[in-house]
Amino acid sequence: MSAASVVARLREGLGDRVDTSPAALQTARADKSGHAASGAPIAVVHAASVADVQATLRIATATGTPVVTRGAGTGLAGGANAGAGEISLSVRGMDRILEVRADDQLAVVEPGILNADLNAALAEHGLWWAPDPASRAISTVGGNIATGAGGLLCAKYGVVRDAVLGVDVVLADGRLLTLGHRTVKGVTGLDLTSLVIGSEGTLGVIVGATLKLRRLVPGDVCTVAATFPDVRTAAEASAAVTASGVQPSIMELMDAASLAAVHALLDLEAPAPGAAQLTIQTDGPAAGAEADTIADVLRGAGGIVAVSHDREEGERLLAIRRSMHPAMETLGTTLIEDVSVPRSAMPAMFDEIARVERERGVTIPTVAHAGDGNLHPNFIFDAEPDEFGVVEAPAYIWDAADDLFRAALRLGGTLTGEHGVGVLKRRWLADELGDDQWRLQREITRVFDPQGILNPGKVF
Amino acid sequence: MSAASVVARLREGLGDRVDTSPAALQTARADKSGHAASGAPIAVVHAASVADVQATLRIATATGTPVVTRGAGTGLAGGANAGAGEISLSVRGMDRILEVRADDQLAVVEPGILNADLNAALAEHGLWWAPDPASRAISTVGGNIATGAGGLLCAKYGVVRDAVLGVDVVLADGRLLTLGHRTVKGVTGLDLTSLVIGSEGTLGVIVGATLKLRRLVPGDVCTVAATFPDVRTAAEASAAVTASGVQPSIMELMDAASLAAVHALLDLEAPAPGAAQLTIQTDGPAAGAEADTIADVLRGAGGIVAVSHDREEGERLLAIRRSMHPAMETLGTTLIEDVSVPRSAMPAMFDEIARVERERGVTIPTVAHAGDGNLHPNFIFDAEPDEFGVVEAPAYIWDAADDLFRAALRLGGTLTGEHGVGVLKRRWLADELGDDQWRLQREITRVFDPQGILNPGKVF
Structure with a gap:
C-alpha cells in the first residue's frame, strides 16, 4: 500500500494526532546517538491514549507498515530513529501518573513521563524510582524501560530490570497485554516483563508500567x-x-x-x-x-x-x-x-x-x-x-x-551496559550472543510480531 | 519408539548413568508437593556433566521422548514429577562450584549444588547468595532458579531473579546456550536469562549459572x-x-x-x-x-x-x-x-x-x-x-x-509467589495471565522446544 494511503488511514482513525509536518518528520529521524535514519518517516503519530496506540498498530498490521516507537528521543543507539516508509509512534504525550501507593511502594505510570518529573512527584510521597540514567531530566520512563537503562546509582540501587513489576504492552496486531504483577513476588508462567525490558521496541509498544519504588534514603x-x-x-x-x-x-x-x-x-x-x-x-x-x-x-x-x-x-x-x-x-x-x-x-x-x-x-x-x-x-x-x-x-x-x-x-564484558543495541551495534550482536542465541532471540520477536513490523532493522 | 528402545539408546550413550531401578523410578514420580505423576518414568539419567545432559536431550529429541529435569526433588508444585513414557533427567550430581570471584562478587556453579552448601563455601570468602527458600538446606541452586524461588529475606535482599547474572542452558535438541553476562550491567539483546528463571523446565535444562553475590552483612x-x-x-x-x-x-x-x-x-x-x-x-x-x-x-x-x-x-x-x-x-x-x-x-x-x-x-x-x-x-x-x-x-x-x-x-495478587505453577496450578494459569498472554507464552516455549518434549503438561 502506498505511503499516502497509509497516512490517509491513520488520519481517518486518529485525526489530528497524525503529524506530517516536515519538522516533525525530520525530528523523528534521529535520537541523540548522532545517527539518523535514511529518509524520513511517512508520519508521526502523537498517541494520547492506549486506544491511539492500538489504532495505529492495527493500521500498521493491516497495511504491513513498520512502526518505530519513540519517547523523548534521547537514546544513544539509534533505536528510536524512524526512516522511509515507517510510522514514528510517539508516546511522549502519554505522561500521566495513574497511581502512587506508598504502602505498596509502587506507582503505575504512562510511558511518556520524564524520569525526573516522576521522581519530583514521588518525592512528595517520600518515594523514588531508583533508575537514574544521566539523561533523567530529559528521558522518559518508557524509554528507560525499552532500553533497560542504567545510570550512576546502579551498583547500590540496581538497574531498570530491578525496578519494574509489570508492563502493559500493545502487540503488533493491536492487542493489549498486561504483563507482570503488583506484588513483590510472583512466578506465574514466563517472566515476560523482563523480556520486554531492554527489547528496544521489537516486541511491542510499552503503554504503561507498574514501577517498584523505594523510600527516600534518610540521612x-x-x-x-x-x-x-x-x-x-x-x-x-x-x-x-x-x-x-x-x-x-x-x-x-x-x-x-x-x-x-x-x-x-x-x-x-x-x-x-x-x-x-x-x-x-x-x-x-x-x-x-x-x-x-x-x-x-x-x-x-x-x-x-x-x-x-x-x-x-x-x-x-x-x-x-x-x-x-x-x-x-x-x-x-x-x-x-x-x-x-x-x-x-x-x-x-x-x-x-x-x-x-x-x-x-x-x-x-x-x-x-x-x-x-x-x-x-x-x-x-x-x-x-x-x-x-x-x-x-x-x-x-x-x-x-x-x-x-x-x-x-x-575481558568477559558486553557491548552495551545500558544504552542498548539499536542500529549502532547490531553488527556486533551475534559476536556476543553467538549465532544460536541470536537466531533464538530473533524467533522470539516473531512470536510477538509475526510480520516483523516493530522497529525492523534495530537490534537484530 | 518403544520405551525399551529409548532406554537402550540411553544406555548406549550414557552407560551406568542410566538408572531403571524400581526405587529410582518411584522416587522420580514425586516431589514434596504431595502430588505424584501417573505411572513411573522409563529411566532416571544421573547426569554428571554438560555432555551427559546434551547426550540425553539428543536422544530425547531423536526419539520424541519427554524429559523432566530434576534437582533435589523438593519442589512444591509437582514441576519435577516424571511419569509414564518420560525420562527423568537428574542434575543433582552436577554440584561443583567452578569459580568464586570476591572482586567481581560472582560465582559460577553447576545446578545440582545445594543452596546451603554453596553458602557455606561462599562464607569462607565473606560472600553469600541471597535467595533463601525455606528449603535451602535441601534444595538445589538449579531448582531455585528453575522455579524462581523466593524465601524469607526477599523484601530486603531480593528474589532469585535479582541474583542471577547468567545461565547456561541445554536446549531440547542438545545445543548449549550461554545466556547473560558476567557484568553488573548488560543489555545486549533480549534478557533470556530472566526468561529462563522460573520457567520450570519448559525452555531448557539449566546446566550452569553465574550468580550475583553479596558481601556478608556486617553487624x-x-x-x-x-x-x-x-x-x-x-x-x-x-x-x-x-x-x-x-x-x-x-x-x-x-x-x-x-x-x-x-x-x-x-x-x-x-x-x-x-x-x-x-x-x-x-x-x-x-x-x-x-x-x-x-x-x-x-x-x-x-x-x-x-x-x-x-x-x-x-x-x-x-x-x-x-x-x-x-x-x-x-x-x-x-x-x-x-x-x-x-x-x-x-x-x-x-x-x-x-x-x-x-x-x-x-x-x-x-x-x-x-x-x-x-x-x-x-x-x-x-x-x-x-x-x-x-x-x-x-x-x-x-x-x-x-x-x-x-x-x-x-485483591491484585498472584497464584504463586515463589513455588511455581508446576502441575498443581496450571488450571488457574490462564485466569491470571489472560488467554492472549497464555498463548503467547506457550508459543515462546515452542521456539525453545519445537517438539514439546521439555516437561510437557507442566505450567501450561
Missing part, C-alpha cells in the same frame, strides 16, 4: 573526590573501594583527557598531566562513616583525597563529572560508547583503550561508572553535519570502536 | 517477636512496620492456628486463643536501632513485644516460625499454598482466608512473609497415602483452594 549524602597520577591507579583504587565492602551510592571515574576537558570548560585550574579522578558518594544513616572509610582506602591506593559531608559541596564536586558531555562537545563530534566489563577487568580495559588510542591515532576520553564496571569511551572526530544537523561517525572511528568492543568481549 | 542480627490478639491486627502491624520506612531482613507472620500447632509441637505454653505473632529480624550496622524502632511501632499497633539483640536468642524466637512444617504434619496432610498480594491487601487476604475456612468447613493455618505480601495457607485434610506414600488432595480441598486463589487475584 546524609557525603562526597569523596580523589585524584590519582594515572587512570590505571584510579581504576585499581575503585576496585579497592569495592573490595573494602563499603557500598558507595555513586562511584565515577574520569580519565585524564576527560578531566582536562571539563576543567577547561569550567575554567578550573588544569589538572596535573595524566591525572585521573574518582568521585564517590555515600548515602544513608552511615554515610559519614562510610565516606571516611573510603577516603582512607583511596589514600592507601595513592590518591589525593578531599571529603565533604555537605550535600551542596558534594554536588559541586560531582558537577565536574556531570559536565562531561558539554566538555566533550568542545573537543569535536563524539561517538559515546558503552562497554561493560567485570569490575576486576576495569584496569585492563583502560589499558585496552590506551592501546586503541595509540595504535589508531584516535582520542577516546573515557568516564566510567566504576562501581559496576560500565565504561563510556567517547570517540572524538571532526565531521560536518548533514542538512539536518546529523553527523555520521567515519569508518576509521567505527574500526576503532570495533577494536574496543572486541577487547571488552575478550 | 548484629536483632529479633523482635510480638503477639497480637488476632491475625488482622498482626497484619496491620506488619503494614505499619513497612510504612515506618525501616526495612527488616525478615518479617514473618503466623496466624492463630499455626501458632497453636507449633506451641503444641514444641511443648510451649499455649498462646491466648486467637493470638497471632510477628517475628521480625533486622541486620546490618543499624540493626539494634532499627529493632527498637520496630518494637515501638508494634507496641503502638497493639502488640506485646519482646526484643532481643542477641543472635542466638533471636534464632530461638525464629525457631517457632521454622517449626511450621513439622507442626502442620501433626494436624493431618497438608496442601501448602503460595499466594502473593500487594502488601496493603494482607489484612483483606486474611479476611478471605477466614471466610473460606468458615464457608467451606476447612482448616487453613497460614503463615506469611509479611514484608512482601506472600502467604502460605496450609490446607489440612485427612487422606490415606497410596502404595508409594503419595497423597492426593481431595476435590473439596481443591475447591477451597480455587476460592482462595480467586480471592488473591481479585
Whole structure:
C-alpha cells in the first residue's frame, strides 16, 4: 500500500494526532546517538491514549507498515530513529501518573513521563524510582524501560530490570497485554516483563508500567573526590573501594583527557598531566562513616583525597563529572560508547583503550561508572553535519570502536551496559550472543510480531 | 519408539548413568508437593556433566521422548514429577562450584549444588547468595532458579531473579546456550536469562549459572517477636512496620492456628486463643536501632513485644516460625499454598482466608512473609497415602483452594509467589495471565522446544 494511503488511514482513525509536518518528520529521524535514519518517516503519530496506540498498530498490521516507537528521543543507539516508509509512534504525550501507593511502594505510570518529573512527584510521597540514567531530566520512563537503562546509582540501587513489576504492552496486531504483577513476588508462567525490558521496541509498544519504588534514603549524602597520577591507579583504587565492602551510592571515574576537558570548560585550574579522578558518594544513616572509610582506602591506593559531608559541596564536586558531555562537545563530534566489563577487568580495559588510542591515532576520553564496571569511551572526530544537523561517525572511528568492543568481549564484558543495541551495534550482536542465541532471540520477536513490523532493522 | 528402545539408546550413550531401578523410578514420580505423576518414568539419567545432559536431550529429541529435569526433588508444585513414557533427567550430581570471584562478587556453579552448601563455601570468602527458600538446606541452586524461588529475606535482599547474572542452558535438541553476562550491567539483546528463571523446565535444562553475590552483612542480627490478639491486627502491624520506612531482613507472620500447632509441637505454653505473632529480624550496622524502632511501632499497633539483640536468642524466637512444617504434619496432610498480594491487601487476604475456612468447613493455618505480601495457607485434610506414600488432595480441598486463589487475584495478587505453577496450578494459569498472554507464552516455549518434549503438561 502506498505511503499516502497509509497516512490517509491513520488520519481517518486518529485525526489530528497524525503529524506530517516536515519538522516533525525530520525530528523523528534521529535520537541523540548522532545517527539518523535514511529518509524520513511517512508520519508521526502523537498517541494520547492506549486506544491511539492500538489504532495505529492495527493500521500498521493491516497495511504491513513498520512502526518505530519513540519517547523523548534521547537514546544513544539509534533505536528510536524512524526512516522511509515507517510510522514514528510517539508516546511522549502519554505522561500521566495513574497511581502512587506508598504502602505498596509502587506507582503505575504512562510511558511518556520524564524520569525526573516522576521522581519530583514521588518525592512528595517520600518515594523514588531508583533508575537514574544521566539523561533523567530529559528521558522518559518508557524509554528507560525499552532500553533497560542504567545510570550512576546502579551498583547500590540496581538497574531498570530491578525496578519494574509489570508492563502493559500493545502487540503488533493491536492487542493489549498486561504483563507482570503488583506484588513483590510472583512466578506465574514466563517472566515476560523482563523480556520486554531492554527489547528496544521489537516486541511491542510499552503503554504503561507498574514501577517498584523505594523510600527516600534518610540521612546524609557525603562526597569523596580523589585524584590519582594515572587512570590505571584510579581504576585499581575503585576496585579497592569495592573490595573494602563499603557500598558507595555513586562511584565515577574520569580519565585524564576527560578531566582536562571539563576543567577547561569550567575554567578550573588544569589538572596535573595524566591525572585521573574518582568521585564517590555515600548515602544513608552511615554515610559519614562510610565516606571516611573510603577516603582512607583511596589514600592507601595513592590518591589525593578531599571529603565533604555537605550535600551542596558534594554536588559541586560531582558537577565536574556531570559536565562531561558539554566538555566533550568542545573537543569535536563524539561517538559515546558503552562497554561493560567485570569490575576486576576495569584496569585492563583502560589499558585496552590506551592501546586503541595509540595504535589508531584516535582520542577516546573515557568516564566510567566504576562501581559496576560500565565504561563510556567517547570517540572524538571532526565531521560536518548533514542538512539536518546529523553527523555520521567515519569508518576509521567505527574500526576503532570495533577494536574496543572486541577487547571488552575478550575481558568477559558486553557491548552495551545500558544504552542498548539499536542500529549502532547490531553488527556486533551475534559476536556476543553467538549465532544460536541470536537466531533464538530473533524467533522470539516473531512470536510477538509475526510480520516483523516493530522497529525492523534495530537490534537484530 | 518403544520405551525399551529409548532406554537402550540411553544406555548406549550414557552407560551406568542410566538408572531403571524400581526405587529410582518411584522416587522420580514425586516431589514434596504431595502430588505424584501417573505411572513411573522409563529411566532416571544421573547426569554428571554438560555432555551427559546434551547426550540425553539428543536422544530425547531423536526419539520424541519427554524429559523432566530434576534437582533435589523438593519442589512444591509437582514441576519435577516424571511419569509414564518420560525420562527423568537428574542434575543433582552436577554440584561443583567452578569459580568464586570476591572482586567481581560472582560465582559460577553447576545446578545440582545445594543452596546451603554453596553458602557455606561462599562464607569462607565473606560472600553469600541471597535467595533463601525455606528449603535451602535441601534444595538445589538449579531448582531455585528453575522455579524462581523466593524465601524469607526477599523484601530486603531480593528474589532469585535479582541474583542471577547468567545461565547456561541445554536446549531440547542438545545445543548449549550461554545466556547473560558476567557484568553488573548488560543489555545486549533480549534478557533470556530472566526468561529462563522460573520457567520450570519448559525452555531448557539449566546446566550452569553465574550468580550475583553479596558481601556478608556486617553487624548484629536483632529479633523482635510480638503477639497480637488476632491475625488482622498482626497484619496491620506488619503494614505499619513497612510504612515506618525501616526495612527488616525478615518479617514473618503466623496466624492463630499455626501458632497453636507449633506451641503444641514444641511443648510451649499455649498462646491466648486467637493470638497471632510477628517475628521480625533486622541486620546490618543499624540493626539494634532499627529493632527498637520496630518494637515501638508494634507496641503502638497493639502488640506485646519482646526484643532481643542477641543472635542466638533471636534464632530461638525464629525457631517457632521454622517449626511450621513439622507442626502442620501433626494436624493431618497438608496442601501448602503460595499466594502473593500487594502488601496493603494482607489484612483483606486474611479476611478471605477466614471466610473460606468458615464457608467451606476447612482448616487453613497460614503463615506469611509479611514484608512482601506472600502467604502460605496450609490446607489440612485427612487422606490415606497410596502404595508409594503419595497423597492426593481431595476435590473439596481443591475447591477451597480455587476460592482462595480467586480471592488473591481479585485483591491484585498472584497464584504463586515463589513455588511455581508446576502441575498443581496450571488450571488457574490462564485466569491470571489472560488467554492472549497464555498463548503467547506457550508459543515462546515452542521456539525453545519445537517438539514439546521439555516437561510437557507442566505450567501450561
